[in-house]
Amino acid sequence: MERHAYDVVVVGAGGAGLRAAIAAHDAGARTAVVCKSLLGKAHTVMAEGGIAAAMGNRWPEDNWEVHFRDTMRGGKMLNNWRMAQLHAQEAPERVMELEDWGALFDRTEDGLISQRDFGGHKYARLAHVGDRTGLEMIRTLQQRVVQLGIDVFMECTVTDLLLAGDRADLAGDRAESRSIAGAFGYWRETGRFILFEAPSVILATGGIGKSFKVTSNSWEYTGDGHALALRAGASLINMEFVQFHPTGMVWPPSVKGLLVTESVRGDGGILKNSEGRRFMFDYIPDFFRAETADTEEEADRWYDDKKNNRRPPELLPRDEVARAINSEIKAGRGSPHGGIYLDIASRRDPEFIRKRLPSMYHQFKELADVDITAEPMEIGPTCHYVMGGVEVDPDTELSGVTGLYAVGECSGGMHGSNRLGGNSLSDLLVFGRRAGEAAASYAAGQGSRPVVDEADVKAAERSALAPFDVEGGENPYTIQQDLQQTMNDLVGIIRTASELEESLTAIEGLKKRARSMVVEGHRQYNPGWHLALDLRNMLLVSEAIARAALAREESRGGHTRDDYPKPDPDWGTKNLVVRLDDTGSGVTLTEQPLPVMPDELKSYFEE
Known part of the structure; x- marks a missing residue:
């Protein structure tokens, strides 16, 4: 089996992953990027409208305080206020940084970076390149990664995160006693396994849209980062909020x-x-x-x-x-x-x-x-987008598992119950940089590297190859089709308790069917096998969405309940947190109070 040792491994090569890799490299860490697709093919290219940043090029009155207020109001005040604050304050500098690296923005009549209007923003603040902003952003960051000589492993899928430390319990509070030791995956072309040994892993895997029948998302968006984090012991937040x-x-x-x-x-x-x-x-x-x-x-x-x-x-x-x-x-x-x-x-x-x-x-x-x-x-x-994701520290993007970070769409908290257009690209830049620096700092501070347990490596191999051992099982494409129909019909834009309960029953049935999935042929060039592995993630994350949607008995942001059509002030004071259950195959929910916003920030909403 192929093995590599790095200080920081970034899983995902979209805007968040590339910006995190650049930051980790610049901080002195030996860094690698691992991506399911080809470099430059990330879904970030679909974010076409612009990068939200209060630069004031069109409206001098615009500033970070107004951007912060717009973001919080757009998220119906469920956002992590500290993330929204950092995002609004640092976005302009991240845009200027992109321009320094060669991004070619449209210009105003005065030669400044042009900014356009977008939904939910009081002022025109989206820095743009026609309607191809995400493509220009990926081009610029990709060029920077290549220029810096950062290692990139393309068409390589990570299936498991490997942990060091106490192996006592596989659920509950295990994250407190275990830390990241590496990541296990395989080459999509050959099916051969690959192991990355690293004390820091940054998840930047994007969203969950391929669990739905009608989606703008590309094929990579199968909830990999969400599920990898759950199985490693991290928690997810705001999973009921899916943006259509x-x-x-x-x-x-x-x-x-x-x-x-x-x-x-x-x-x-x-x-x-x-x-x-x-x-x-x-x-x-x-x-x-x-x-x-x-x-x-x-x-x-x-x-x-x-x-x-x-x-x-x-x-x-x-x-x-x-x-x-x-x-x-x-x-x-x-x-x-x-x-x-x-x-x-x-x-x-x-x-x-x-x-x-x-x-x-x-x-x-x-x-x-x-x-x-x-x-x-x-x-x-x-x-289009899931507001929910891995629960992280707002300043460092560290999850509940030591050495595991999450950024971009697979992280949660920044957007609350609804994301404003344009905030996604600035989110990737602001928190990608912060995660890269934090991950590099943590890796540099380790006196000795965590050791990968060879028993965990063998278990990851067996798990990945399990679909080949089944005889007379079900085709993974049939299960995916049924999952997409279930999510589309029962967990879509308008929800009710009876339909959500029906969806959870259906997902349990799909999970049972998935245990007997079978793939034909061998490991080389086998898309059926790739889907079989992705489905494990899709089913786990779909259950998290449906269970959280059933629990939140109100309508807010990207979550609309036909049986509870209005916002509930009580639900506006708390988030739902999802963790892996004791069986390791399902999820549990807990309620968690919102972080308390400082009085000086509360004053922006008094009008």
Whole structure:
């Protein structure tokens, strides 16, 4: 078996993983990046609209305090306040750093980095590169990683985290007595095993979207980091909050769920139902009434001069817009293919659209034969982002397991119950850097390296090869299809207790079926085997989402209960924490009070 020794191993090569690797390397740690796909193919490229940072290039009044307030209000105050504070304070510097490394941002008339409007942000604060910002960010960070000579292991999947220390108990408080010793995985091409020995591991594996039938997420998003952390003894937080992006493609079926960037609405696009009516004015919550335009004329003036700064309702936070679209579709006012219409053609001239939204223009032209400069797009909500993830220390991103860090979408706390558009990319940069520095510092402070137990290595090998030992079992693709249908139908954008209970029963049945999964052939080039291993993670994380959604008896952010349609003040004071249960195959829930915000930060919400 192939073996490597590093100080810091980063699992995932998206924006968070690459920024963490750069920071760890710059701090003097011998660093490696391990990714399921090819370098440069991370899902970060799908974050097209921009990087949220209060740079004040469009609105000098903008500052970190306003960005902090917008983030907390967007998350319905369930955010970890310290993470939201650090994010708002440090995002501008991280954007300037990207530019120093070669990122080519669009410019204002004065030559500054251009910033565009996005949902939930009071001011235009998204630094952008057309509608391909995530791609430019990955290109820049990838180039930096290569320039620094950081080792990258591409098309390599991590299946287990290996621990050193007391082996007494596999659940409960084991994290307090055990620390990271390394990571075990395999090469996707050959199936050969690989072991990384390291005192620090940073999880940057992204989200969970492939558990849902309609999603904007790429194939890698199978909840690997969430499940790896759970099995190592860490806890997850906010798992009930899944963001359904308001605008995904609905036609043709081959691209259903593919993301339509919020930039379309930020640059003037409006939402219409099948009757041709601009319906979002009917869905403005009281919480945002003072900052949202009440009439079409007022909204149009905002796009033209923005002097009154009362945003169009299309730029409400994503959870509000997604619920409004869902309501219109359920009321029978949807488009022929089950969505609604997003119209920028009647609002902006073709040259403006092609310049500001080149990716969207080509995406619809090539995949749907729709010219967005001349006709509206058919769009609908798509599973896009999970606010929940590994519970971490806000300053260092350290989980409950010594030596294990988590950043990006697989970490939790920063976004509360709903993420604002654009905050994802700045989240990756801010906390990627912090995690890399903290992981390198911890590794440097170890007098002796933790030792990998060879019995754990053999157990990881047996677990990975188990699907080959089954005879007459079930195809993993059938189980995945049933899981996606279950999550789509019973744990989707609108939830009820009976359906959530039904989903948990279904997931238990799927877990039982998964124990007898069988894969044909051998370990080389075997996608069925890859899926069989991914399914273990998907089923565990899906149970965490459904169980937390059943427990939270209110509607807040990305969690909407039809049987509890309003927010509950009591639920607004606590988070739900998920841990592995005593069997090691399921999860348990506990309630945890929110961290207490300092009085000086509370003052930003008094108005």
